Amino acid sequence: MLILFDAYGTLLDWHGGIAHALAQEDVPADEAARLANEIRDTQLRLAWHAALTEAYRDFDRLTLDAVTHVLQGHLDAPAVERIARAQDDLPVFSDVAEGLEKLRGERLAILSNGTLRALQAALAARGLLFAFHHVVSVDPVRTYKPARRAYQHALQTLRVEKRDVLFVSSNDWDAAAAEHFGFHACLLSRSGSRALPYRRSPRAVIRSMADLPALLSSIRTP
Numbered sequence: 001m002l003i004l005f006d007a008y009g010t011l012l013d014w015h016g017g018i019a020h021a022l023a024q025e026d027v028p029a030d031e032a033a034r035l036a037n038e039i040r041d042t043q044l045r046l047a048w049h050a051a052l053t054e055a056y057r058d059f060d061r062l063t064l065d066a067v068t069h070v071l072q073g074h075l076d077a078p079a080v081e082r083i084a085r086a087q088d089d090l091p092v093f094s095d096v097a098e099g100l101e102k103l104r105g106e107r108l109a110i111l112s113n114g115t116l117r118a119l120q121a122a123l124a125a126r127g128l129l130f131a132f133h134h135v136v137s138v139d140p141v142r143t144y145k146p147a148r149r150a151y152q153h154a155l156q157t158l159r160v161e162k163r164d165v166l167f168v169s170s171n172d173w174d175a176a177a178a179e180h181f182g183f184h185a186c187l188l189s190r191s192g193s194r195a196l197p198y199r200r201s202p203r204a205v206i207r208s209m210a211d212l213p214a215l216l217s218s219i220r221t222p
Contacts, residue, residue, distance in 0.1 A: 001184075001220065002160050003103060003212070005132075006145075006169035007112035010188055012090040012122055015040060021086035025079045035070060039083075042066040047113055047144040056142040059114045063087055087114075088121040092128065093190065099209020100131050106216070109134040111154040111167075113144045134158055146177030166219060168212065175202035184219050186212075 008014040015036050022032035043059075043066040050056050057065075064084040071080050100108070109132055112119055116137040123129040134157065138144055141153045155162065162182035169175040170188045172195035179185035180200040187195050187202040188209070195201050204215050 001216065002107045002109060002158060002165050003216070004154060004158075004165050004167045004183070005108070005110050006167075006171060006174050007110050007114055007119055007122075008090075010168060010170040011092055011096050011110070011128075013093050014087070014090055017086055017090035018083065020091075021083050025075055025083070027074070035074070039066050039070045042070055051144040051147045054143075058139055059144075060084075060087075060118055088118055089125045090122045092126050093209075095190070095209040096128075099212060100128070102210060102213050103216075108132045109136060109154075109158055111136045111138075111145070111150070113138055113150075115139055145174055148177075148181055151178055151181040151183065166216060172196055172202070173198070176200060179203060186215060 005011055015033075018039060019029075019032045019036040022035055023029060027035065043063055046062045046066055047059065050062070064081070067084045068080055071083065075083070110119065112135075114137060116135065116139060119135050119137060120129060123132070123135070129135075136154050136157050138150045138153060141149050143149050145151070155165075163184075165183045167175065167178040167183040167185045168188055169178065169185070170190065172187055172193075175185045175187040176195055176198035179202045180198070185202040186204040186206060189205050190207060192207065195205070206212065206215060
């Protein structure tokens with residue numbers, strides 16, 4: 001079975017990395033956390049709009065647009081560009097290294113809305129690039145998750161069947177869409193929050209990457 005991970009918010013701490021970058025620009029910690037949340041929300045809304053209207057712009061551009069929109073009047077243009085570039089050097093969550101070690105020997109891949117350039121940069125910065133057999137960006141199909149075409153792109157790129165994929169995301173809308181598409185989908189909810197009542201909910205919810213081997217075993221066992 002292939003274990004297919006989302007990247008931002010699941011492996012890479014997008015919020016923490018952007019909040020840290022804002023703090024480096026002398027933004028107070030509470031304000032940095034609030035602005036990071038607003039930037040992420042704006043980034044995702046832009047991505048979903050691009051997917052629905054088929055007016056694609058790559059994720060690097062969407063991130064810069066989101067950062068520029070939110071930080072207008074807060075920081076100057078060079079600082080805004082530094083915040084946007086922080087996406088290339090995000091920290092990983094504390095359970096990622098141990099979780100990946102427990103999955104050694106499994107086939108691991110990533111499916112992300114991010115550009116391949118940004119994903120490779122962030123993973124390489126944390127020494128994780130070669131922990132994955134493949135890093136798949138939606139960029140070639142010019143749409144964004146949760147569009148079905150994004151998940152189909154992963155199947156075609158990785159040459160697997162839906163039933164042979166365990167998809168892991170900390171974004172409930174992503175996990176629910178992957179389950180609806182036909183993957184075995186898992187919500188990685190470190191905070192303990194529940195998924196919204198989507199038409200198809202992810203079949204499993206875990207609290208840590210360390211829980212994945214047991215979940216994988218239960219899926220493999222009839």
